[in-house]
Amino acid sequence: MSKSLRFLVPLIIFGALVILLMIGLGKDPTKVPSPLIGKPVPEFSLPALTDPERRVEDEDLQGEISLVNVWASWCVSCRQEHQALMALSKNSDFQIVGINWKDDAQDAREVLRMTGNPYAMNGHDPDNKVGLHWGVYGAPETFVVDRQGIIRYKHIGPITREVWEKTLEPLVAKLKAEG
Amino acid sequence: MSALIKSLALSALLLLGSGVASAYTLEEFEFDSPEQHDEFRDLIAKLRCLVCQNESLAGSQAELAQDLRNEVYRMMRAGQSEDEILDFLIERYGDFVLYDPPLKPSTYLLWFGPFVLIGIGAFVVVRTLLSKKQTQDDPLSEAERERLQALLDAKHAPRSPDS
Numbered sequence: 001m002s003k004s005l006r007f008l009v010p011l012i013i014f015g016a017l018v019i020l021l022m023i024g025l026g027k028d029p030t031k032v033p034s035p036l037i038g039k040p041v042p043e044f045s046l047p048a049l050t051d052p053e054r055r056v057e058d059e060d061l062q063g064e065i066s067l068v069n070v071w072a073s074w075c076v077s078c079r080q081e082h083q084a085l086m087a088l089s090k091n092s093d094f095q096i097v098g099i100n101w102k103d104d105a106q107d108a109r110e111v112l113r114m115t116g117n118p119y120a121m122n123g124h125d126p127d128n129k130v131g132l133h134w135g136v137y138g139a140p141e142t143f144v145v146d147r148q149g150i151i152r153y154k155h156i157g158p159i160t161r162e163v164w165e166k167t168l169e170p171l172v173a174k175l176k177a178e179g
Numbered sequence: 180m181s182a183l184i185k186s187l188a189l190s191a192l193l194l195l196g197s198g199v200a201s202a203y204t205l206e207e208f209e210f211d212s213p214e215q216h217d218e219f220r221d222l223i224a225k226l227r228c229l230v231c232q233n234e235s236l237a238g239s240q241a242e243l244a245q246d247l248r249n250e251v252y253r254m255m256r257a258g259q260s261e262d263e264i265l266d267f268l269i270e271r272y273g274d275f276v277l278y279d280p281p282l283k284p285s286t287y288l289l290w291f292g293p294f295v296l297i298g299i300g301a302f303v304v305v306r307t308l309l310s311k312k313q314t315q316d317d318p319l320s321e322a323e324r325e326r327l328q329a330l331l332d333a334k335h336a337p338r339s340p341d342s
Contacts, residue, residue, distance in 0.1 A: 029232065030232070032229060032272070032275045033273060033275075034273065035269070035270060035271070035272070035273040035274075036271070042271075127246075128243070128246045132246065132247075132271065133271060134271070135271040137229035137230055137243055138243070
């Protein structure tokens, strides 16, 4: 480098640092990437929330595209995304399967009775027995599972219109095309 | 002064609070031997609570941390080794569940980056110092010497009133 341009070196380093830190600021550290992407769903069997005689199991995720939604009645963000789930439940490209997580069954049933039930089925997991194997660490979380029962994506936080249109909808379309 | 007393009182309260909290989590668990107790305590200190990310499982009061503590306890009582328990959690929650990131190609930059930066810094410092020494040793030319003498003389001369 010619001597006259030497004074630019610290400026360039500073600029690179600024860009690096800006990228860091834009990331949400509470969103921890899941190591389960690309792996089959963990084996599980939970009593159904609305009908304790029935079970909700990993087999139920075979043959159909599923959004596995981890939710609870005490979770405020879950209430926020409830309307979105209601709208999505009209879509027949996929089923919405609920894991009712660390919740009281009666409270959960009450929420579904009052605000509608977007779930094809709901497993009740009051002690985080199944949630632990899915690596759940908060609600809401939503896993996209393909027809072969492979976890393809994990969304942390509520599903908003933006999340649906930008991320989940294209992914579901892709999975649908895969057949 | 009152600010000092306030901050002292606050830190005393915080200390008290943290003491109560960590005692609370460990007392719930029963062990056959003090060694097992220590092993459990060390293990949960290595694991991160994913809800309150700057706390370990040993220190966190979050409900999820309690779930994971119970699971680690259960696995330990079932005779599983420390590595088995860590692998179980990493498979589900990822490397982030460990407080110390594991050494592997994707973390080389994290582990060795600081040493590389120190190396670059040392290289620059040494090179700068060496090159400076050389220029200092250059003798003054005859013209420069005369100019220097003139400057020194001017400094010692009485100041003119307009300077």
